[in-house]
Amino acid sequence: RLNGKVERSHGTDQREFYQLLTYKDNVDLNAKLAEWEAFYNYHRPHGRLGGKTPYERLVEKMR
Structure with a gap:
């Protein structure tokens, strides 16, 4: 389950940053x-x- 999230993040990094x-x-x-x-x-x-951003989601989870 976590592996898919990491792979998605790597794909985003590749498309939106490294390229x-x-x-x-x-x-x-x-x-x-x-x-x-x-x-x-x-x-x-x-x-x-x-x-939402990851930070916004984190703040929600911490409440």
Whole structure:
């Protein structure tokens, strides 16, 4: 069950990040990865979460 979620996440990373990625060096790559992670978790709506971000879903679960 978790494996499917991880595979879906990897597919999204590939389509929406890695295929569009250009970088100068490892420092630039790490900065872009951090930006992508923040966007993915805090700003990008997820269909499987009812259009909520992972962070919004986490906050709901913690209440």
